[in-house]
Amino acid sequence: MNIVVCLKQVPGTTEVKIDPATNTLVRQGIENIINPFDTYAIEEGVRLREKHGGRVTVITMGPPQAEAALREAISLGADEVVLLSDRAFAGADTWATACTLAAAVSKLGEADLIICGRQTIDGDTGQVGPEMAEMLKLPFIAYVGEIEEIGGGKIRVRRLTEEGHEVIAASLPAVITVSKEINTPRLPSLRGIMKSKSAKITTWGLADLGIGADKVGLAGSSTQVIKVFFPRRETTAEMLTGGVAEQADALVARLRKAGLC
Amino acid sequence: MNYFLTEEQQTIRDLARKLAEERILPVRAELDEKEEFPWAIMRDIAAADLFRVFVPEAYEGLGGGCLELCLVVEELSRVCSGVAVSYAASALGCLTLMEYGTEAQQQKYLPDIASGKRLGAFAITEPTAGSDAANIKTTAEKVEGGYLLNGTKQFITNGGEAEIYTVIALTDKTKGARGASALIVEKDTPGFTFGKKEKKLGIRSSATRELVFKNCLVPAENLIGREGLGFIQAMRLFDRSRPGIGAQAVGLAQGALEAAVDYAEQRVQFDQPLITMPVIQHMLADMAINVEAARALVYAAARHVDSGARNVTEPSAAAKVFASDAAMKVATDAVQICGGSGYMRDYPVEKMMRDAKILQIYEGTNQILRNAIAVNLRKRKGRAA
Numbered sequence: 349m350n351i352v353v354c355l356k357q358v359p360g361t362t363e364v365k366i367d368p369a370t371n372t373l374v375r376q377g378i379e380n381i382i383n384p385f386d387t388y389a390i391e392e393g394v395r396l397r398e399k400h401g402g403r404v405t406v407i408t409m410g411p412p413q414a415e416a417a418l419r420e421a422i423s424l425g426a427d428e429v430v431l432l433s434d435r436a437f438a439g440a441d442t443w444a445t446a447c448t449l450a451a452a453v454s455k456l457g458e459a460d461l462i463i464c465g466r467q468t469i470d471g472d473t474g475q476v477g478p479e480m481a482e483m484l485k486l487p488f489i490a491y492v493g494e495i496e497e498i499g500g501g502k503i504r505v506r507r508l509t510e511e512g513h514e515v516i517a518a519s520l521p522a523v524i525t526v527s528k529e530i531n532t533p534r535l536p537s538l539r540g541i542m543k544s545k546s547a548k549i550t551t552w553g554l555a556d557l558g559i560g561a562d563k564v565g566l567a568g569s570s571t572q573v574i575k576v577f578f579p580r581r582e583t584t585a586e587m588l589t590g591g592v593a594e595q596a597d598a599l600v601a602r603l604r605k606a607g608l609c
Numbered sequence: 610m611n612y613f614l615t616e617e618q619q620t621i622r623d624l625a626r627k628l629a630e631e632r633i634l635p636v637r638a639e640l641d642e643k644e645e646f647p648w649a650i651m652r653d654i655a656a657a658d659l660f661r662v663f664v665p666e667a668y669e670g671l672g673g674g675c676l677e678l679c680l681v682v683e684e685l686s687r688v689c690s691g692v693a694v695s696y697a698a699s700a701l702g703c704l705t706l707m708e709y710g711t712e713a714q715q716q717k718y719l720p721d722i723a724s725g726k727r728l729g730a731f732a733i734t735e736p737t738a739g740s741d742a743a744n745i746k747t748t749a750e751k752v753e754g755g756y757l758l759n760g761t762k763q764f765i766t767n768g769g770e771a772e773i774y775t776v777i778a779l780t781d782k783t784k785g786a787r788g789a790s791a792l793i794v795e796k797d798t799p800g801f802t803f804g805k806k807e808k809k810l811g812i813r814s815s816a817t818r819e820l821v822f823k824n825c826l827v828p829a830e831n832l833i834g835r836e837g838l839g840f841i842q843a844m845r846l847f848d849r850s851r852p853g854i855g856a857q858a859v860g861l862a863q864g865a866l867e868a869a870v871d872y873a874e875q876r877v878q879f880d881q882p883l884i885t886m887p888v889i890q891h892m893l894a895d896m897a898i899n900v901e902a903a904r905a906l907v908y909a910a911a912r913h914v915d916s917g918a919r920n921v922t923e924p925s926a927a928a929k930v931f932a933s934d935a936a937m938k939v940a941t942d943a944v945q946i947c948g949g950s951g952y953m954r955d956y957p958v959e960k961m962m963r964d965a966k967i968l969q970i971y972e973g974t975n976q977i978l979r980n981a982i983a984v985n986l987r988k989r990k991g992r993a994a
Contacts, residue, residue: 535628538658538671541620 349402349498351393352459353426354449354480355386357410357417358470366576382417385465387424388526391533393463394425396498403427405456409437409448415549422544423536430456434553439566442471446479448564451557453484461503462523466491474525481523489516493529610901612908614680621662621677625684628657629692637689640814641960646770647692647814654685654696655725663700665707668719674915675849679856679907686860687867690964691814693860695728697853698766698815702729704850705775705791705842709834714793718773730771732762732820733843740977743786743840747822749778755829756780756792758822761804766971768818769803772796776820777839789839793831800825811963847972848921849914855907855928858936858968862900865936865943865961869893872947872956889946896939903932923985926978933968933975940965 360381365374382390393404406421408414409432418429432452440448453459462484467474474490481488493508496515504517508527536544554561562568588595603609614622632653640647654660663678664670671677678700686693703722706714721727738744747760758778762768774794781788794801804819834842870893873884883889910928914921940962944951951958969975 535631535653535657536624537656538621538624538661540658541624542617 349396349400349460350458351396351402351404352453352456352462353386353389353393353404353406353421354462354464354476355389355406355408355417355421356383356465356468356470357381357408357414358383358468366578380413380416382420383465383468383470385467385469385526385528387465387533388528388530389463389465390421390424390426391531392495392526393461394534395531396461396495397425397427400499402460405430405459407432407449407452407456409433409440409445409452411438412551418549419544419547420536422547423540424534425540429547429549431549431551432553432557433551434564436554436561436567437565439569440564441569441571442473442475443479443570444564444566444568446476446483447559447568448557449476450480450483451559451563452552453480455552455557460520461498462486462521464523464525466525466527477523477525484523487518487522488524489518489522490525492524492526495524495530610905612905618677618680621659621673622680622684624657625659625681626687628653628659629685629688633685633688633692637692637814638954638957638960640689640691642813642954644808644813646816647689647695648770650692651695651725651728659696660699660725661723664703664719664723665715668715668723670719670723674911675852676908676911676915679852679911682853683856683860683863683904683907686857687864688860689814690857690861690961690968691812693857694766694812695770695815697850697857698731699725699729699771700853701731701846701850702767702771702773702775705731705833705846706793708845709791709838709842713830714833718793722773727772728767728770729773729775730765730767731775731843731846732765732768733777734764735761736763740974742843743789745777745779745789747776747778748782749780749790749792749827751780751829752826754826756827756832758792758794758800758825758827760822762820762822764807764817764971765820766815766817768816768820769806770816774820775833776822777843778822780836780839784837786840787837789843790836791833791839791842792827793833794822794825794827798825798827810966811960812967813963848925851925851929851972851978852907852911852914854968854972855903855910855932858929858932858965859900859904859907861961861965861968862896862903862932862936862939865940865958865965866893866896866900868956868958868961869896869943869946872950876948876950883946892942892946896942899935899939903928903935907932923982926973926981929968929972930975930978930982933965936965936968937962 357380360379367374397404404426405428406426407430412433415431418431421429432448437448464477478488489505489507491508492505494506497504501520503520503522507514507516588598632650659681661671662673662681666672682693682697722729735745749756749758776792776794777789779788780790800823802821804821807817873889874882876883907928910924913924943958944962947956947958950956
């Protein structure tokens with residue numbers, strides 16, 4: 349079974365700071381990590397390979413330093429990695445990112461399953477997985493909490509919803525995004541770490557992918573970040589006093605005034 | 610401090626630390642409370658290749674030595690000494706085999722030890738033979754097809770959980786220590802059963818158990834080296850393993866120091882954090898000095914062992930004694946600094962204090978080891994005269 353896992357390198361913090369002048373993330377002094385949800389994707393890929401054989405190829409789009417995330421993926425069990433890096437890819441929104449990743453998946457060829465994390469902790473959109481599936485014209489299942497069965501050209505999964513779960517089957521190849529319920533990622537192994545240090549990292553640029561410069565990076569992005577800001581919190585609390593009946597009357601009056609009842 | 614560790618040694622240390630913090634820390638109090646053998650953690654240690662560290666590359670190991678083993682033990686012990694000893698005991702169970710075993714014996718057992726598929730254990734102690742290790746009573750009578758084992762081993766770390774045991778028994782009762790031999794005994798060999806599991810003061814997640822042999826037939830090919838070498842092999846083993854106990858002590862003391870500093874920083878009395886009070890500062894400074902001195906001696910002893918030096922008794926004993934005494938002192942002081950809270954099981958330092966005591970007792974009590982060091986001093990004086 350050939351599995352492709354897509355990952356993103358993100359700042360290792362949830363306290364993201366924005367540079368007010370450039371509207372971009374302040375990356376200085378912050379360690380980069382593999383997007384936590386993507387670690388579940390790698391683990392699931394490696395487990396599937398251990399059970400069914402095949403290869404796990406991990407791809408990421410990012411600046412040259414994203415190589416570190418790919419080396420870590422090797423230490424966690426990935427067989428091969430590809431870094432998609434080119435100045436032309438810079439400034440991509442989710443659509444242009446998905447387009448770039450989809451082109452790489454096509455170039456790799458013969459993938460049975462493409463696994464992504466359900467969302468990143470920096471962008472938080474959860475859009476790249478489904479967009480990529482759409483571009484590749486493949487079935488897509490989000491929020492997968494368990495792969496119940498895979499093989500014979502089919503996959504059956506438990507997809508987590510807010511109320512419970514759904515069992516969904518799809519034909520392969522398919523794209524899935526996984527939730528943290530799916531597994532507990534392993535720690536790297538010493539042999540994996542040693543292998544990762546000397547592993548060759550394949551890098552593909554725009555010319556390798558065979559798509560137009562207008563499809564990737566800022567040029568291929570249909571959205572643009574105009575401004576990034578922290579929303580002001582404007583919640584105020586008013587404490588009602590008096591007896592129960594009094595408080596109830598006061599509450600109803602306020603709800604009426606607000607047009608809520 | 611910079612101990613000039615190689616990149617590979619740093620990788621080993623960092624991975625052991627990550628494993629300890631992510632997998633052991635969340636469950637250490639529960640493991641201690643339930644006195645439960647940490648199988649899930651042993652599997653994590655195995656998956657991380659940490660059992661491979663001390664096994665030669667020819668047998669699917671990574672070819673590390675005493676120092677590499679010490680680095681792993683130290684990091685595991687910083688979080689839980691009970692887990693650390695369960696790991697280290699597997700190494701203890703196969704070091705004799707690694708040094709004296711035949712190619713066939715090593716090929717049969719070491720790959721499983723390296724992968725963590727099976728754990729090892731070493732058994733010499735008996736009800737009549739603690740510090741007086743030569744006074745063992747277990748016999749291995751030569752019979753057709755092998756050796757017939759009879760007797761009881763006591764306080765065996767990893768007993769019942771390990772599958773590969775190195776057992777010291779008398780192949781010739783008339784010769785005392787010179788009649789002892791080392792045998793590999795596999796779990797599930799008919800006639801090999803386990804006695805009671807001990808309830809301990811500390812290192813409670815580790816398994817300590819009796820091994821009972823009743824007409825247990827061990828194949829002749831399981832003899833390690835030659836008959837009569839068992840006692841010498843055991844003494845040589847401990848000379849090489851003692852820095853590991855020192856490393857366990859260093860890790861424990863490091864953990865206790867960190868817990869004491871954390872507490873002293875947060876705890877406010879008389880309107881000021883404890884850590885700003887000179888009396889506490891001096892206690893913490895002495896603890897830090899002891900930890901670093903112990904670490905320096907343990908690493909130096911481990912490197913001496915790895916150098917291939919013929920006689921390692923003295924540095925190895927010194928490292929074990931100094932580090933374990935330091936660990937006991939540091940852990941006790943950590944409880945003192947944490948005061949009433951430190952005495953409670955909600956805080957980790959009381960466990961560290963309980964765990965520390967065994968370090969002064971096992972693999973040679975600190976008194977016996979001081980004897981050994983003193984004997985060496987006299988020998989040297991004798992040679993000089």
